[in-house]
Amino acid sequence: MAENWFTIDKINDFTYAISEYRHPEETHCYLLLGEEKTLLIDSGLGVCNIYEQVLQLTDKPLAAVATHVHWDHIGGHQYFSEWYAHSAELPWLQGEFPLPKAAIQKMLAGNCDLPKEYDAERYELFQGIPTRLLEDGDVLELGNRSIKVLHTPGHSPGHMCFWDALYGFMYTGDLIYKGLLYANYTSTDPGAYLKSVEKIAKYPVRRLFPGHHSLEISTNLLPQVKKTLQSLQSEGRLCHGSGRLDYEDWSILL
Numbered sequence: 001m002a003e004n005w006f007t008i009d010k011i012n013d014f015t016y017a018i019s020e021y022r023h024p025e026e027t028h029c030y031l032l033l034g035e036e037k038t039l040l041i042d043s044g045l046g047v048c049n050i051y052e053q054v055l056q057l058t059d060k061p062l063a064a065v066a067t068h069v070h071w072d073h074i075g076g077h078q079y080f081s082e083w084y085a086h087s088a089e090l091p092w093l094q095g096e097f098p099l100p101k102a103a104i105q106k107m108l109a110g111n112c113d114l115p116k117e118y119d120a121e122r123y124e125l126f127q128g129i130p131t132r133l134l135e136d137g138d139v140l141e142l143g144n145r146s147i148k149v150l151h152t153p154g155h156s157p158g159h160m161c162f163w164d165a166l167y168g169f170m171y172t173g174d175l176i177y178k179g180l181l182y183a184n185y186t187s188t189d190p191g192a193y194l195k196s197v198e199k200i201a202k203y204p205v206r207r208l209f210p211g212h213h214s215l216e217i218s219t220n221l222l223p224q225v226k227k228t229l230q231s232l233q234s235e236g237r238l239c240h241g242s243g244r245l246d247y248e249d250w251s252i253l254l
């Protein structure tokens, strides 16, 4: 069933993007291979079995982590016995996710080019208790490859970006991508959003890997978003209710 559902792009010998382009938000997950361990950053919608794809790319012990626990980033966590999350989003993993299951099922049935055999009514929101809680500054050791956890709230309270120092890769989840950024939900925080962008902009990023849409992103996007949000803040417009603001190749909903 997973045939043609996932698109796998090799970024380098030890890094892959696993993408779901048949969902309009074009979700990306990233597989990071170390000498001892493999880490999956985000696990997608959970419509097809991402674990089977992962097993074709690694034979090392596996762990999954999500940049944040919005439903389209944790759907495949059900296949992993070891997975991590930020403590700020624990309630969402234990019955308090703000979006009802029926709304997600409706989005899947209405917006997605689902596999024929998949019945959106079968969809269940992933819930569970992480094997490890992450905090800002934690390091995930994969064996000659260390991934630093950066707590980057704003889009969601426990959002994390991951810094892959070996290659200068920054995995940005829903904080930065080319497309419409969401900072309008009740659980978002536009001021924290800017602080998080400022935080990751301090790293010597060689490539940005986003949670959605185009994989080809100029590293200039990061200072552009930072500068724009800083201007909005100085104008008093970096707050809920400012609406949708469109820029060259990205937009933000406040």
Ligand SMILES: [Zn+2]
Pocket (backbone or CB within 6 Å): 068, 070, 155, 156, 174
């Ligand atoms: Zn999100």
Ligand SMILES: [Zn+2]
Pocket (backbone or CB within 6 Å): 070, 072, 073, 174, 211, 212
């Ligand atoms: Zn997302």
